[in-house]
Amino acid sequence: MPGEIIDGRKIANEIREELKHRVERLKGKGVTPGLVAILVGEDPASLSYLRGIARGCEAVGIFTETVELPANVTQQELDTKIEELNKDPKFHGIILQLPLPKHLDTLRAESAISPDKDIDGTNPVNAGKLLLGEETFLPSTPYGVQELLVRSAHSPEGKHVVICGRSNIVGKPLMGILVQKQKGANATVTVCHTGTKDIPSISKQADILVAAMGKARAITPDMVKEGAIVIDVGVNQIEDSENPGKFKLVGDVDFEAVKEKAGAITPVPGGTGPVTSAMLMANTIKAAEKIS
Numbered sequence: 467m468p469g470e471i472i473d474g475r476k477i478a479n480e481i482r483e484e485l486k487h488r489v490e491r492l493k494g495k496g497v498t499p500g501l502v503a504i505l506v507g508e509d510p511a512s513l514s515y516l517r518g519i520a521r522g523c524e525a526v527g528i529f530t531e532t533v534e535l536p537a538n539v540t541q542q543e544l545d546t547k548i549e550e551l552n553k554d555p556k557f558h559g560i561i562l563q564l565p566l567p568k569h570l571d572t573l574r575a576e577s578a579i580s581p582d583k584d585i586d587g588t589n590p591v592n593a594g595k596l597l598l599g600e601e602t603f604l605p606s607t608p609y610g611v612q613e614l615l616v617r618s619a620h621s622p623e624g625k626h627v628v629i630c631g632r633s634n635i636v637g638k639p640l641m642g643i644l645v646q647k648q649k650g651a652n653a654t655v656t657v658c659h660t661g662t663k664d665i666p667s668i669s670k671q672a673d674i675l676v677a678a679m680g681k682a683r684a685i686t687p688d689m690v691k692e693g694a695i696v697i698d699v700g701v702n703q704i705e706d707s708e709n710p711g712k713f714k715l716v717g718d719v720d721f722e723a724v725k726e727k728a729g730a731i732t733p734v735p736g737g738t739g740p741v742t743s744a745m746l747m748a749n750t751i752k753a754a755e756k757i758s
């Protein structure tokens with residue numbers, strides 16, 4: 467029997483409804499939470515992603531702006547702009563759209579964002595706090611994975627979670643979040659990557675399997691334990707075989723095949739993506755609440 471399909475859009479709606487109340491309370495104090503996104507260069511996919519974030523934010527009452535910088539901006543100019551935004555009271559949260567052009571140092575730029583406005587948790591100060599289990603801004607995608615699991619009644623507590631992928635924005639922080647001795651975490655976590663030998667033998671031990679590799683349909687049924695919860699973070703654009711010349715989005719999991727074996731599974735699109743955006747909004751509101 468096919469597994470339960472975890473509806474990320476429904477969970478994101480639920481979260482946004484809760485956020486609206488928090489925004490109302492802030493507005494009652496004369497504060498409108500504000501988020502600013504910095505985009506370097508003119509990548510159409512990034513622009514469209516940021517437009518989606520802006521629409522979602524506006525629907526819950528968060529003010530947004532995108533600062534667009536030319537692709538040839540210098541590191542010094544980027545630092546200066548970030549410093550200006552750090553001081554601007556209109557904005558409680560700052561996100562830096564990645565990847566940056568190759569001539570720019572990503573870590574230096576992330577480090578320049580004030581930890582108090584670093585709502586995607588990329589500043590090393592906040593990344594360190596996450597690992598220590600201290601209160602901080604959790605990066606939106608792994609934070610969203612945790613919320614998705616808890617809200618769909620698949621809490622990771624006491625479970626073996628296997629994460630495929632160890633990037634600084636998904637795999638590593640997710641490991642750091644789920645391993646904490648905290649409610650909604652307290653899991654046994656294994657992280658796989660390209661240096662891992664025999665991934666199927668490890669992924670088949672997972673009660674919860676998270677795919678964050680950026681490899682279309684790489685997780686196949688032989689890699690999944692019967693009844694496992696499968697969370698697909700991957701977003702890959704592939705040619706649509708049914709519509710020649712057109713493209714479609716698929717995850718890192720072979721959804722159609724794996725759903726027959728999984729206890730529950732997230733689709734792509736409509737799984738982790740909407741929850742990621744909702745957590746960015748939650749963190750912006752949290753940043754505004756902290757100083758209001």
Ligand SMILES: NC(=O)c1ccc[n+]([C@@H]2O[C@H](COP(=O)([O-])OP(=O)(O)OC[C@H]3O[C@@H](n4cnc5c(N)ncnc54)[C@H](OP(=O)(O)O)[C@@H]3O)[C@@H](O)[C@H]2O)c1
Nearest residue numbers: 607631632633636659660678679680699700701738739742
């Ligand atoms: N849903 C969302 O909101 C959201 C947010 C962010 C990203 N994404 C998507 O999530 C995916 C991952 O993003 P990312 O930024 O984490 O990617 P990334 O920086 O490219 O990292 C990919 C990770 O997967 C590992 N990996 C790649 N191929 C593998 C394989 N065949 N077996 C095992 N491990 C493998 C890599 O290992 P090595 O370290 O050994 O190279 C690396 O650690 C992408 O599809 C991205 O578009 C979705």
